[in-house]
Amino acid sequence: MKLTEETLLEKEGYRLHILPSKKYKTINIVAKFKAPLKREGITERALLPHVLQKATNNHPNVRSLQSAFENLYGTALSSDGSKKGENHVISFRMEVVNEAYLNDQEPILEEAFKLFHEVLFDPKVEGDGFDEAIVSREKQTLEQKITSIKDDKMSYANLRLMDHMCKDEPYALHVHGYQEDMADITPDKLYGYYRQMIKNDMLDVYVIGDMDQAAVEKMTDQYFSRSGSNNDDNDQVSVSKQVEEPAEIIEREEVNQGKLHLGYRTNTKFGDDDYYALQIFNGLFGGFPSSKLFMNVREKHSLAYYAASRFESHKGLLLVFSGVDPKDYGQAKTIILEQMEAMKKGDFTEEQVQETTEQVVNQLQETMDNANGLIEVLYHQMLSGAEMPANELIDNIRKVTKRDVVAMANKIELDTIYFLTSNEGGE
Known part of the structure; x- marks a missing residue:
């Protein structure tokens, strides 16, 4: 398998990534704004994408x-905010029909670029701030999203695990922001933060699809250039942390099902030599239905409604999630910890390593078959400084041995056990 050939160009105030491909009948344009994670401004960053997508000076x-979007044959625009290690990334994604497939040959792509530019760089402004009604409405919507996290107990337990485990680390910051910030966010203040973001954030623009590269480069120069921004890399590096003593946190709420979440430190991140072994380790430990957590905690002992693990690629964390009856906390915790010890001792077969390797490879190939998935893989590689063709990436995964997985397992340290239980539930 070969990745689409990527052309990377340093432009005025942004980096342009062109990915020509005849595989897709649409053209995908993605703009990514990256800044260091900081408590000051995190709520503004959560709010801004929603405000920007509501109105421009022209609309x-x-x-x-x-x-305007519907008139461009249903062109779609979406956005989200995410944490990449100790950095925050706001992504705007636009999918445009390829005009080559249209009978009337309208200049759809250039009109889409123009509209994208309006959303990002020419939002509706009143005086020195955003439209007051839009800001008020979006603040209310975001506030509801923040308060509703507590209703999704799995998400809430993960949030609380990060609060405890990554205390005093930027990664603990909540990606949706904080309710207590809302009163101080005025249309003027939000617009002031927006202007800082537009000037200072690291901007990467990806365009993927069947296109005229020269024409696309001309359009991006016209609609994404940022004069006055040198687009310096503002990466905030995750610092490795050694665990002195694992913490055990028990919190009580009105819940029927307890949430038992464990946080481990791998100190292995995307781009590290043993990252591929971490991928296989996670698959064997809790990443697939054939994993130790699923087969032992859920199937064999019937102690969990679900049991799985995942890892944070840019932070060096491994997280375990399980839903258990509050009375089964002690037994479920013991069996989860036993599965980690089994991994450290190499209690799995070469055949299981090979099966898991193929599952990891298939998962990666499925991700890269999707335009936005491919962009995410390439962006992850760029952030880590470990850019390589798909065949090399897959070869590195397939080279992982049982010995590599055991070595990876023995690097992993338990940091925090978090249990969200009922008011009557035991410890």
Whole structure:
């Protein structure tokens, strides 16, 4: 398998990544704004994408802007915020029909670029701030999202695990921001933060699809250039942390099902030599239905409604999630810890390593078959400084041996055990 050939160009205030491919009938444009994770500004960053997508100076209300997108054959725009290690990334994604497939040959792509530019760089402004009604409405929506996290007990338990495990680390910051910040966020202050973001964030623009590269480069120069921004890499590096003594946290709420989440430190991140072994380790430990956590905690002992693990690629964390009856906390915790010890001792077969390797490879190939998935893989590689062709990436995964997995397992340290239980539940 070969990755689409990527052309990387340093431009005025942004980096352009062009990925020509005849595989897709649409053209995908993704703009990624990256800044160090900081408590000050995290709520503004959660709010901004929603405000920007509601109105521009040329399309001053939601209906007008939606109509403009619909007139471009249903061009779609979406956004999200995410944490990549100790950094925050706001992604805007636009999918445009390829005009080569249209009978009337309208210049759809350039109109889409123009509209994308309006959303990002020419939002509706009143005086020295954003539209007050839009900001008020989006603040209310975000506030509801923040408060509703507590209703999703699995997400809430993960949030609380990070609060405890990564205390005093930027990674602990909540990606949706904080309710207590809302009162101080005025249209003027939000617009002021937006102007800082537009000037100072690291901006990467990806374009993937069947296109005229020269024409696309000309369009991006016209619609994404940022004069006055040198687009310096502002990466905030995750620091490795050694665990002195694992913490055990028990919190009580009105819940029927306890949430037992464990946080481990791998101190292995995307781009490290043993990252591939971590991928196989996670598959064997809790990443697939054939894993130790699923087969032992859920199937064999019937102690969990679900039991799985995942790892944070840019932070060096391994997280275990399980839903258990509050009365089974002690037994479930013991069996989860036993599965980690079994991994450290090499209690798995070469055949299981090979089966898991193929599952990991298939998962990666499925991700890269999707335009946005491919962009995410390439962006991860760029952030880590470990860029390589797909065949080399897959070869490195397939080279992982049982010995490599055992060595990886023995690097992993338990940091925090978090249990969200009922008011009556035991410890």
